Amino acid sequence: xxxxxxxxxxxxxxxxxxxxxxxxxxxxxxxxxxxxxxxxxxxxxxxxxxxxxxxxxxxxxxxxxxxxxxxxxxxxxxxxxxxxxxxxxxxxxxxxxxxxxxxxxxxxxxxxxxxxxxxxxxxxxxxxxxxxxxxxxxxxxxxxxxxxxxxxxxxxxxxxxxxxxxxxxxxxxxxxxxxxxxxxxxxxxxxxxxxxxxxxxxxxxxxxxxxxxxxxxxxxxxxxxxxxxxxxxxxxxxxxxxxxxxxxxxxxxxxxxxxxxxxxxxxxxxxxxxxxxxxxxxxxxxxxxxxxxxxxxxxxxxxxxxxxxxxxxxxxxxxxxxxxxxxxxxxxxxxxxxxxxxxxxxxxxxxxxxxxxxxxxxxxxxxxxxxxxxxxxxxxxxxxxxxxxxxxxxxxxxxxx
Numbered sequence: 001x002x003x004x005x006x007x008x009x010x011x012x013x014x015x016x017x018x019x020x021x022x023x024x025x026x027x028x029x030x031x032x033x034x035x036x037x038x039x040x041x042x043x044x045x046x047x048x049x050x051x052x053x054x055x056x057x058x059x060x061x062x063x064x065x066x067x068x069x070x071x072x073x074x075x076x077x078x079x080x081x082x083x084x085x086x087x088x089x090x091x092x093x094x095x096x097x098x099x100x101x102x103x104x105x106x107x108x109x110x111x112x113x114x115x116x117x118x119x120x121x122x123x124x125x126x127x128x129x130x131x132x133x134x135x136x137x138x139x140x141x142x143x144x145x146x147x148x149x150x151x152x153x154x155x156x157x158x159x160x161x162x163x164x165x166x167x168x169x170x171x172x173x174x175x176x177x178x179x180x181x182x183x184x185x186x187x188x189x190x191x192x193x194x195x196x197x198x199x200x201x202x203x204x205x206x207x208x209x210x211x212x213x214x215x216x217x218x219x220x221x222x223x224x225x226x227x228x229x230x231x232x233x234x235x236x237x238x239x240x241x242x243x244x245x246x247x248x249x250x251x252x253x254x255x256x257x258x259x260x261x262x263x264x265x266x267x268x269x270x271x272x273x274x275x276x277x278x279x280x281x282x283x284x285x286x287x288x289x290x291x292x293x294x295x296x297x298x299x300x301x302x303x304x305x306x307x308x309x310x311x312x313x314x315x316x317x318x319x320x321x322x323x324x325x326x327x328x329x330x331x332x333x334x335x336x337x338x339x340x341x342x343x344x345x346x347x348x349x350x351x352x353x354x355x356x357x358x359x360x361x362x363x364x365x366x367x368x369x370x371x372x373x374x375x376x377x378x379x380x381x382x383x384x385x386x387x388x389x390x391x392x393x394x395x396x397x398x399x400x401x
Contacts, residue, residue, distance in 0.1 A: 036075075041143055041150075043076050044097070047084055052096035079136075080143050113153050116142060117160045133176070177274045178244050181232045187249060187277025191227050193270050227273075231281040233263060234289045238299040242268045245292060249279065257303040259284065260292055265299065295348035297328060297356065302349030310345045310353060311367040318363040327356065342367070350375055 039062055046053035058069045073095065076082050084095045119138035145153060181188045230246040237243070244266045255261065295301065314322045316339030323333045323341050330346040347353055350372045357364050357376060366373045 047097040052094040055093045174271045187279045189275045191273040297352035305349045307348050312343045313365045314341050315363045
């Protein structure tokens with residue numbers, strides 16, 4: 001009995017001792033992305049001061065442990081490119097920098113602060129995965145601001161919000177792989193899952209046969225995703241996502257309609273895997289993204305369809321707001337006596353511009369061509385069926401025929 005009691009007493013005192021030790025440990029605080037960068041800049045400033053900064057000072061200032069302090073020192077060297085040198089040892093270990101960082105910039109407040117506000121908001125938010133290189137450039141510039149300029153810049157950060165909307169998924173690695181292949185003039189081997197392949201897999205999964213999932217249909221949909229070798233020509237952003245224009249190397253020769261025949265559009269976020277290809281290539285003479293997209297309303301090319309002059313009236317209620325945006329490079333606007341704004345465009349194909357017209361509701365009226373007017377009538381009739389008093393479940397129609 002006495003032995004058991006003594007054992008319990010030892011356990012109790014041991015647990016109490018560990019609690020007491022835990023209470024005296026420094027509270028390790030986690031930092032978000034912005035706070036982490038501020039910590040790096042603070043260490044840089046202290047290291048470049050005459051006295052430098054001690055290891056213990058870093059731990060106390062940010063209320064962190066040894067591992068976190070070592071990580072901050074590593075990041076100051078790697079991210080900020082600061083030459084931190086160690087002087088002394090033990091508790092007197094001190095980090096100093098006499099050379100600063102490699103990049104020297106002549107920064108003017110009226111130029112750099114507006115640019116940084118745009119870079120920060122766009123690259124750290126909606127578009128962050130593919131624009132990570134631009135985000136790092138913004139951080140590089142930010143670390144060279146003097147104290148006064150940084151303080152003024154920080155005051156504005158919470159007062160600026162660029163509400164850019166991107167696709168849900170993004171992959172910086174795929175984006176960078178495409179860019180590198182373009183720089184090197186080399187092909188890529190990509191595994192790409194198209195929208196139709198995704199839809200087929202979803203349909204096969206959600207449409208059971210005799211109470212069972214159609215596994216053959218799922219396998220068939222998955223089999224549509226194969227590796228293919230492609231030549232990356234260019235990249236553009238549209239409809240909240242990044243796209244690459246590439247030519248599949250091993251596909252059958254496409255019917256030559258124009259100088260861009262054989263090129264296809266790939267959504268970068270749908271590239272499931274990418275590897276270095278085995279071939280080199282040259283971009284076709286005269287290719288530019290502007291030229292490739294010049295006949296599109298937004299991003300889809302219809303080379304077999306003739307160019308059309310499209311005339312649309314926007315009523316006075318929304319005309320001014322609509323005319324403040326350049327919707328297409330060929331846009332012309334005529335203000336009429338009743339306040340209506342008449343928009344004229346030259347485009348090839350109606351599928352994309354049809355969606356824009358419908359998005360304006362009753363404020364938009366197609367004047368010509370007749371074929372586009374009929375497409376609008378047909379779509380409105382199909383939409384009205386979805387809201388009839390009868391059966392509310394109507395089959396989904398495709399606007400893009």
